[in-house]
Amino acid sequence: WRDSEGCCVLASRRHCWLVMSAPDSHQFGNIQLSGKDQQRDENSGTLKVHAGGFGWKSRKTGNIISVQKADLRGVEWLKIPHAYQLKLRVKGGFVYKFNGFRSQDKDTIKMYCKDTFEADMEDVHMSYKGWNWGEGSIEGQNIVFKVEKRLALEIPLSEVTQATAVKNEAVIEMADDDTAMPDDEVLVEMRLHVPAPTGEEAADMDGTAAENFVNQIKEGGDLEKAGLALASFEDVPIQVPRGRYEVEMFDKFMKLHGKTFDYKVMYSNVSALYLLPKPDGYHMALCITLEHALRQGQTQYPHVILQLPKDTPLEVTINLEEDEIQERFGEKLSQIEAGDMPSVIAKVFSAFTKRKVIALKKDGFNGGSKAEDDRATSIRCSVKANEGQLYPLDKCFFFIANKPMVVDFDKVGSVEFNRVQSNTSSARTFDITVHMKDGTGVNQFVNLQRNVYKELYRFLTEKKIRIKNVAANSNFGDADGDDDDEVNDPYMERMKREREQADMAEDDDDDDEDEVWPSS
Structure with a gap:
């Protein structure tokens, strides 16, 4: 029988033997799922080998990769820089690679695979000669390049975006890693020179050797990755x-x-x-x-x-x-x-x-009577030397120019109006400076037409974006004195009320006509 700790106990009348049973599983910590983004935290976890097969679980996300015993087609052991790699070949030609093993883990995994899975673990030796010539082939779901029958490199077909033949060259393009940083080096293209065969082999071949190699890639990979656009x-x-x-x-x-x-x-x-x-x-x-x-x-x-x-x-x-x-x-x-x-x-x-x-909203910037006019939906201005169109949208500013830019409102700390003081009331343009919350700097848009001032002020106020300096002349924005273009601007309304109160107090209309009120 077994005791509470799982040990087998054999008993007789005179003697009692304690026999330890073999473990049902082995667990290895700090194992990385190999791949181009193996440095990510979510690709570090624990590998467990048990009677049913192999299982790997991410320490961060909890994602699980399971390889069943019935699907296992091969187990390989490789020496990689600073550690060892376990490669599992499974049904369908797929390969899973796990990095981070120690040299003493080899015997444990090898013995367990032989006793439990009846599979021999193979030692695979890499080629470190640095030669750029050898033998290329398609093995399962991988492009394999070998030098003197030793593995030099291996590329999963799932990462190939396009394969074409140019004369005697096979051009293999890989999808760019969208998680790579600007300074990272990413393999995006590889060209293999495939020499033309000679003798009877050349007579039996249709097309060039490069074209035949490319066709093998297309047959082994997904059609859409091999060149068929949807x-x-x-x-x-x-x-x-x-x-x-x-x-x-x-x-x-x-x-x-x-x-x-x-x-x-x-x-x-x-x-x-x-x-x-x-x-x-x-x-x-x-x-x-x-x-x-x-x-x-x-x-x-x-x-x-x-x-x-x-x-x-x-x-x-x-x-x-x-x-x-x-x-x-x-x-x-x-x-x-x-x-x-x-x-x-x-x-x-x-x-x-x-x-x-x-898209633009009907109640957005200039969303009233001018909504049908494409010229009213954006503001012509410049960022440094780049002239373009500024679109005030629901959640951001979008500046379309040769160097486009997006400024999200949730990252904006305040907006400052420039060149709108009383002494510049005759100016035809003004500027705005957008200050960011995180202190990363400012974005300045210059030479905005004065006739968009009131609508822009209304828009920013409605979006509850803080105006850093409400320093504008009461008449700024009335480019043509056209009352039809006036917008309910809270600041302008306050300035008008203050002026009316001053007029009533002084009761002197002639003086008030030439009076310039200071900005608050």
């Missing part, structure tokens, strides 16, 4: 980065093909979509705000601005079956979408990125 738009004018691009929509990312540069945008990297009218009355700006900026050399693009003509009709077909479209997107997308270009592209982008398209 939707595409040709010759799309883009303001930032400037040029005309072919836009291809894949399952997890979109790709912008330009004459000079190509860009990949992961849907998980899109934080917001805006559809805003341009002041020319002809274009709409579809703005894609990114959590991590696109990079081209030293230039970063935190926003992608599409400039789409309103009157251009567009029809696009989604390359999926109707039932699959219904399962993925619900009622948000149909197999064939038709309409004007801004509406169609915005709808498709919203469905793929799972982000709501933000």
Whole structure:
């Protein structure tokens, strides 16, 4: 029988033997799930090997990866820098890698796998010669490159976004890591020179050796990652980065093909979509705000601005079956979408990125009688040397220019009006300075037309944004003396009441006509 501690007890009349039973499982702490983002806290956890297989649990999130005994196809042990790696090959060609083991853990895992899983753990030796020639192949769900039959590198097919053949080269492109910092080095492309075969092998081969290798990648990986776009738009004018691009929509990312540069945008990297009218009355700006900026050399693009003509009709077909479209997107997308270009592209982008398209509100800035006029929905101004349009939206300022910028209202500490004092009442423009709560600095917008002052003041007051210096002349903003453009400005109303009270006290209309009241 077993006692309360799980020990086997064998008894007879004269003797009693205490026999310790073998452990049912082994547990290893501080084990990292290997991958390009293995440095994250959520990828550190505990690995447990038990009679049913392997199980890994994240210490931070509690996520579990389970490998059942019946699905196990191979167990490998590798030496990596500063530690050891356990590689599990499972049914379907998938591979799980776990880092952080010690050298003394090898015998424990090897013996347990042999006794429990009837599987021999294989020692795999890496190649450290640094040669750039060897043998490339597709093994399961991985691209494997070996030097003298030793593993040099391994790339999961799930990370491959595109594979093409250019003469004798196989060009393999990987999805950019949207969590990488600007100074991080990320593998985004690899070119393999595949020599042309000779003799009988060349006679039996269709196409070049590079094309055959690329076809193997396409057969082993997902179709959408191998080059089949789910939707595409040709010759799309883009303001930032400037040029005309072919836009291809894949399952997890979109790709912008330009004459000079190509860009990949992961849907998980899109934080917001805006559809805003341009002041020319002809274009709409579809703005894609990114959590991590696109990079081209030293230039970063935190926003992608599409400039789409309103009157251009567009029809696009989604390359999926109707039932699959219904399962993925619900009622948000149909197999064939038709309409004007801004509406169609915005709808498709919203469905793929799972982000709501933000547009102007009727009760927002200049939301009254001027709401139908595209020129009244934005303010022409400049940030340093960049001239553009400032859009006061429901939750932020969006400045569209060659260097776009977003200022969230929840991060704004105060707004300061400049050049609106009484001695500048004849000025045609004014400036505003936006002070941030976290003290990261200020954003200054200059040369705003004076006829938008009252509406901007009303808008900021309605949003409960603190005005740092309410120093404005009572007549500022009356550019043409047109009472129809007046807005109920609390500060202006107070100034008028004070002036009327002063008029009544002094009872001298002639003097009051030339009087200039100091700002408070």
